[in-house]
Amino acid sequence: MTEFLQPxxxxxxAYVFTILLLSVxxxxxxxxxxxxxKLIGMNIFQTAVxxxxxxxxxxxxxxxxxxxxxVGARPELYVNPLPHGLMLTAIxxxxxxxxxxxxxxxxxxxxxxxxxxxxxxxxxxxx
Numbered sequence: 171m172t173e174f175l176q177p178x179x180x181x182x183x184a185y186v187f188t189i190l191l192l193s194v195x196x197x198x199x200x201x202x203x204x205x206x207x208k209l210i211g212m213n214i215f216q217t218a219v220x221x222x223x224x225x226x227x228x229x230x231x232x233x234x235x236x237x238x239x240x241v242g243a244r245p246e247l248y249v250n251p252l253p254h255g256l257m258l259t260a261i262x263x264x265x266x267x268x269x270x271x272x273x274x275x276x277x278x279x280x281x282x283x284x285x286x287x288x289x290x291x292x293x294x295x296x297x
Contacts, residue, residue, distance in 0.1 A: 184225045191218035205278070205285045209271050216264045220257050227253035 195218055198211020232249035279285055282293050 184221075188218050188222045188225065191215075191221065203287045205275055205287060205290075208287075209268065209275065212271075213264065213268060216260070216267075220260050220264075223253050223257050223260075 191214055195211045195213075195215030198214060199208055200211075202208055202211060227250055229249050231247070233247060235248045235251050237243070275285060278290065282290055284290055284293070
């Protein structure tokens with residue numbers, strides 16, 4: 171059993187953690203009825219996606235992409251900065267999305283006095 175778990179789980183712990191975060195976020199988005207909990211699930215899901223891209227960009231023993239005379243012109247030793255820049259943009263978009271969603275949830279709560287999805291849909295059908 172240990173021979174099976176070693177290469178599958180232990181050596182790839184970051185992927186296992188990412189899958190766990192994706193599952194928790196998806197569960198929150200799909201199964202929860204409270205809109206705040208759905209928003210938290212969305213943030214967890216976005217964080218897992220960002221983590222996935224960052225761990226794909228990681229290179230063991232890699233260095234910054236600035237020409238170094240000790241490393242030379244060997245591109246396999248340099249880390250690609252593009253995924254890191256894209257994920258910084260994704261973090262900014264995630265924060266903006268969360269802010270807009272929270273503002274909309276405040277307006278929904280003020281108007282319908284609930285954040286439960288079922289109650290909200292029922293009140294929308296009645297009006």
